[in-house]
Structures are given as structure tokens and as C-alpha cells.
Amino acid sequence: MRAHIWLATAALSACLGSAAHADTTLKLVEVITSPERTETLRAIIKTFEDANPDTNVEIVSLPWGQSFEKFATMVAAGDTPDVVEMPDTWLALYANNNALENLEPYLKSWEHTGELNQRTLQLGRVIHNTAYMLPYGFYLRALYYNRKMFADAGVTAPPKTLDEFLAVSKKVSALPGKYGYCLRGGAGGVNGWLMFGALTTGDDVFFRPDGTSTFTDAGWIRGFNVLADLYKAGLAPKDSINWGYNDVVSGFYSGVCSMIDNDPDALIAIASRMKPDEYGVAPWMKGVGGKSFPTIGYGGWAMFANSKHKDLAWKLIATLDSPAGSLAWNRRIGALPIYTAAAKDPMYADPRYKGWFEELADPNVSPMIMPMDLRAWALFASSIVPRTTQNLLLGKLTAQDMAQQWAQILTKAKQSQK
Numbered sequence: 001m002r003a004h005i006w007l008a009t010a011a012l013s014a015c016l017g018s019a020a021h022a023d024t025t026l027k028l029v030e031v032i033t034s035p036e037r038t039e040t041l042r043a044i045i046k047t048f049e050d051a052n053p054d055t056n057v058e059i060v061s062l063p064w065g066q067s068f069e070k071f072a073t074m075v076a077a078g079d080t081p082d083v084v085e086m087p088d089t090w091l092a093l094y095a096n097n098n099a100l101e102n103l104e105p106y107l108k109s110w111e112h113t114g115e116l117n118q119r120t121l122q123l124g125r126v127i128h129n130t131a132y133m134l135p136y137g138f139y140l141r142a143l144y145y146n147r148k149m150f151a152d153a154g155v156t157a158p159p160k161t162l163d164e165f166l167a168v169s170k171k172v173s174a175l176p177g178k179y180g181y182c183l184r185g186g187a188g189g190v191n192g193w194l195m196f197g198a199l200t201t202g203d204d205v206f207f208r209p210d211g212t213s214t215f216t217d218a219g220w221i222r223g224f225n226v227l228a229d230l231y232k233a234g235l236a237p238k239d240s241i242n243w244g245y246n247d248v249v250s251g252f253y254s255g256v257c258s259m260i261d262n263d264p265d266a267l268i269a270i271a272s273r274m275k276p277d278e279y280g281v282a283p284w285m286k287g288v289g290g291k292s293f294p295t296i297g298y299g300g301w302a303m304f305a306n307s308k309h310k311d312l313a314w315k316l317i318a319t320l321d322s323p324a325g326s327l328a329w330n331r332r333i334g335a336l337p338i339y340t341a342a343a344k345d346p347m348y349a350d351p352r353y354k355g356w357f358e359e360l361a362d363p364n365v366s367p368m369i370m371p372m373d374l375r376a377w378a379l380f381a382s383s384i385v386p387r388t389t390q391n392l393l394l395g396k397l398t399a400q401d402m403a404q405q406w407a408q409i410l411t412k413a414k415q416s417q418k
Helices: 002-022 035-051 064-076 088-095 103-110 119-126 145-150 160-174 192-202 218-232 238-242 247-253 267-269 311-322 323-333 351-361 377-393 400-416
Strands: 022-032 057-060 081-088 134-140 142-146 179-183 257-262 279-282 296-303
Touching: 022 035, 022 064, 022 311, 035 311, 035 323, 064 088, 064 377, 081 088, 081 311, 088 296, 088 377, 119 134, 134 351, 142 145, 142 351, 145 160, 160 192, 160 218, 160 238, 160 257, 192 218, 192 377, 218 400, 238 247, 238 377, 247 257, 247 267, 247 296, 247 323, 247 400, 267 279, 279 351, 296 311, 311 323, 377 400
Parallel strands: 022 057, 022 081, 179 257
Antiparallel strands: 081 296, 134 296, 142 257, 142 279
16 A cells, blocks of 8 residues: 555656656846837747747846846856847847857758848848847937927928038027937937047048057047037037936927937837827938938847757747747837848838938948947947046046047957957
């Protein structure tokens, strides 16, 4: 009798143990977080979990403003995920430290690789021409403008040149309690500084053949001064020195500022609070030589090299970046598509997207790819740029001194790069 009981107990224990070990948990970290994005992410992940019933996905959501430091702390403590939402500015840091898995073997056999547009693979492979991440969409800057504020200031059309931009900013700022431009002086402000610098330089070349930074060139310094002088002249809100993404977007849709440079994802918040006839999106303005250099950024999904479940982690990435997953995600976040066919989706036929597609079609517009292949770029963009530009805006630093600091850091990073 005791033998039968023992055998039954052992069998039950074996079954329970087998069931307990049958489930696999994948950890995914999202770093550009909002309630809407997380909701969409969960919906796409559910399709993955339904197709892989023995696997569940744990989502760790980090607020964007502190995500760089928080994620770096997680990694340093050994608390790494299987899959991470990888911003373009972080890619070099983790790929060059051998932290990320090479996705090329997976892409080679993936059924959808041939459907990706050329830029998707180009930007996914910026480190050693190897795909250490798979982009989910692109963020190309354009100029949002408030039609009503323009009309109140006697402005009839969005500015096409830097001189026109400054003139419009002055006219709008003459209105009581209004400002021409929403400056992004805090986190994520690097794009604006580089775009203004490129306008007055006439190109977006960051390094000379010997690896020294071009930031000390007069053209870049002029652009930095344009933005600093605009702020000092009161053409942007005083507290915009600390503004990040949410601040500039809310400053625009609340009618504080008449213009912002931003990506398609800002449409989500703006369209929910403004009527279609109250705002427009125009191509980024032209500078020296009639050239324009709006930054193009991207986010994507990367796998950590120490994942114990790499095949499942790839299946998760493949689900997130599948045609259906990518379209659902980009409909929520507003990014430009990674698939060639997706550009014909009715979403992108909306007149509000016209400005971005005009930029892509204009031979005098060169989307600026920042030097994100540098290991030092993540720290430079996330920490050094906000600190030094804020000192410039406060008059504690000259544009020339700031440019020299930037050049010193990036020259060292470029010349030490293997």
C-alpha cells in the first residue's frame, strides 16, 4: 500500500515538476514608454503568446526620461532582458560591447526579410555592417505649425528657409503670451541642435578624413548661435530650457508655441487635441545652398546575446516586426514604415503625412543620420548635449566653447574606434 502511495506521489510530483518547467518566460524591456504604446505592445505580444502557449512575456516599462540610466543600471547588475526596445542612439554602446546578438542568421531565413525597405536594413546594420537590431519604424523630422497662430500673426505660409523661420518666430512672439518656437532644451534635444547647425553649414559631415570632428567649423557654430539667440530673444518659452518630448508636444497643441520640429509620432497626441484645419506639417526648412538636413532616427528590437532562449526571442522580434505587427505598432506610434508595401497603407495617405514624404522625395533634402556607430554617442547625446546646451542658453558657455568640447569628445571617440 505504501509503495502504491509512494509511486502515485512520485508520479504526481513528476507531472507537477514537468508542468512547472514547461513554461518559459521571456523578459522584454520597453524604453520609450507611454500607456498607449504599452497597450499596443501587449496586444501584439498576445498573438505571440497564443502561438507559443508555453511561453509568456514579462514587459518591463521604463520612462523615457530616465531610461538610459535605468537600463544601464539593470545591465550592470546582470538583470538583462531577452529582448529590448533599442533606440538608435544606444545601439553602438551595446553592440560594440558584444551585448547584442547578431540577427543576420535569423534574417537570412526569415520570410519577410525581402519585403523590408532598403533603409530598414541599412540602419539596422550601422554597426560593423551587421544587424544587431531590427528597426520597427523611422522618425524623420519635419516642421509642425499652428495655422491659427500664424493667421493671428499675419503669417500666410510655413517658413521654407531659416531666415523666414526667424521672421515668423518674431511675428508670433509679438502676440501676448505666445512664442514662435518650442525649443527642446532637455532630454532628446540633440536633433534640433544638429539640424540648425547643418542649415548654416550646408552639409551634415561630422568628421574630416583624419577623424577630427567638424563641430569647430564656423558653420556649425553659427547654427548653434542661431538657436541660442532665438531663446535669449524670448522667441521660445523661458522654461523650454528643460523641455523634453512631452513638453514640446504639449506646448504646441496647447497653443503656447506656433512651431516645433518633430517626428510623425507626435501626430498621435496632436491629432487627438487639435482639429485637422488647426495645424499642418511642412518639410523642414532649407539652409545654405538650398539644402535641408532633417534628422532621421529609428527604434527597433534587439536581442541580448546572453539570452537563454534565443530562438524564442527571435520569434518574439519576428512577431513584433511582422507586417501585421509592424503596421499595428506604427499606427499607434506614428512612425514611418519599414516595409515597402506599407507606404501604400491608407494611414500614410493622410494629408498630414505629406510633409514627410515630400522630404523623402526632394533631392535637396538629405535625411541626417547621426554618428550613432560611436560607442560614446549614447552618453554624448543623452547627457553631455543637454548639459552643455543649457549652459549655452544661460550664457554660461559660448557656442565656440561648446563646439570645442563636443569636438574633443567626438574626435577621441572616432579616432579610437576600431
